[in-house]
Amino acid sequence: MLSSISVSSADDHKVIEEAMKGGFKGDTSLAKLASTGKASKEDIAKLKAYCESLVKAKPPVGDYASWKTKTEALVKAVVDLESGAADAPKAFEKAANCKACHEVHKPKKK
Numbered sequence: 001m002l003s004s005i006s007v008s009s010a011d012d013h014k015v016i017e018e019a020m021k022g023g024f025k026g027d028t029s030l031a032k033l034a035s036t037g038k039a040s041k042e043d044i045a046k047l048k049a050y051c052e053s054l055v056k057a058k059p060p061v062g063d064y065a066s067w068k069t070k071t072e073a074l075v076k077a078v079v080d081l082e083s084g085a086a087d088a089p090k091a092f093e094k095a096a097n098c099k100a101c102h103e104v105h106k107p108k109k110k
Contacts, residue, residue: 012057023050024096034081035093041082048078059105070101 023046024031030047033039039047051074059067077095080088 009058009060013060015053015057016060019050019054023047024098031092031096034078035089035096037089039081044078044081048075048082051075051078060107062104067105070095070105 023029026032030039030043030050033043034047051071055068055071055075057071058064073095074092077088077092081092085091
């Protein structure tokens with residue numbers, strides 16, 4: 001059943017942009033810290049919130065099923081980081097493959 005709350009594509013864009021800037025962009029990003037095993041519990045909590053927001057957003061382009069699969073994999077990987085699983089940083093790094101997501105879901109520059 002679909003939610004009665006409607007989110008506009010502008011809202012989705014804002015959510016995605018905020019998650020990318022706050023969680024994934026740059027060599028000192030939360031994602032980079034997580035994939036190298038250097039993220040604090042607070043970092044992981046912030047990263048989880050960003051990833052959960054991505055699951056709820058609609059992709060600007062591409063198939064929604066693909067988007068859902070990729071973003072849910074991110075959330076699962078962050079949950080594994082929270083639990084302290086030994087292989088969690090590597091699993092997160094694999095789930096956070098920017099190119100794999102951007103190729104199918106990031107609009108092409110005009």
